[in-house]
Amino acid sequence: MRDRMKAIQARPGNPEGIDIGEFGQTLCLYSETMPWGQFNAVKGLKGSDIGYLDDILRFYRERERKPQLEIVPSGVDQTLLKALTDRGFYSSAVHTSMYIDLAVLEQLEDKRFSAKRDEMEPDMILESTEKGFESNVIISALEEDQLPLYATIHCRGTGLPDDGIPSVLANNSVLYNRPGWSFYLASVDGQPAAVGVMYRHGAVASLTFAATLPEFRKLGLQGLLLEQRLRAAREQGCKLVVGQCAFLSQSHRNMERAGMKIGYIRSTWTQR
CATH class of the missing domain: 3.40.630.30 (Gcn5-related N-acetyltransferase (GNAT))
Incomplete structure (x- = not known):
């Protein structure tokens, strides 16, 4: 997705309004014109990046978009999951890799x-x-x-x-x-x-x-x-x-x- 989004961003004038943020090991994807979750996803969020959590949420709040957080079980702990719950997030779906x-x-x-x-x-x-x-x-x-x-x-x-x-x-x-x-x-x-x-x-x-x-x-x-x-x-x-x-x-x-x-x-x- 990083490579896909960079390619779309490089189109003349960036017509899809792509923006990419990186906080620690976490990748934040955003598209102004494509509101679907896959184009506005938080990928790679781990317990070690909990200190960046508010910065990550601010990245989307400033762009008036609610992100889709994709959580890989091996990278998170109870502290991070509780922090997400405290900030109004809930587990809404599962996907198989x-x-x-x-x-x-x-x-x-x-x-x-x-x-x-x-x-x-x-x-x-x-x-x-x-x-x-x-x-x-x-x-x-x-x-x-x-x-x-x-x-x-x-x-x-x-x-x-x-x-x-x-x-x-x-x-x-x-x-x-x-x-x-x-x-x-x-x-x-x-x-x-x-x-x-x-x-x-x-x-x-x-x-x-x-x-x-x-x-x-x-x-x-x-x-x-x-x-x-x-x-x-x-x-x-x-x-x-x-x-x-x-x-x-x-x-x-x-x-x-x-x-x-x-x-x-x-x-x-x-x-x-």
Whole structure:
């Protein structure tokens, strides 16, 4: 998110009103035009940064925004949690962080990839007959001229209105050629159906986003996009892949089927 927000901030005139604050080990993200929690999140807050807590809250109060605090259990203690409660915060949601050691992926590969699929890299052509649906599914790297298509699937696959497509397009176009970012497209019988995004930093890759158009759901497309990104991460020299999902969601089940395991359950704290 730090890299994503810096890229959006660097757009001419900073049209999304991005601001980034750092207090100790804590990262504070803010967007004037995007009020959603992920763009106004406090990340990395630990008990050792409790002395910065009021500064962090002031950062958002001055910008008239209530932040979303993302709390990782290994980094906090009772003192910090009590301090959050005293300041009007409550635990409002939980999120699952998943991971896989890519050495384990190599051991599992024969079970998940057929020899036919291996021969077809970098694209995968597969047959799907789930629920009587017969089709050719192609997973490929997204071309730069397909970014408007990506933005459309991003919005419609997540329930955002179409008037958000231009903003999503602009904010992801700045990532396309930025080091570390990779975009993938799943097509069914030649029709664009789903997308997935990955970000690599050093030897770690993060599964940052995925969405499927409603009419193409329940065909296993996200599982295939997940497999492709895991393979790409290994080819790029990564040792670890991480991702986030709602607890026991379909994404959670897809990640477990791909060999990923729970790293921790993150709690989201919201101000009353």
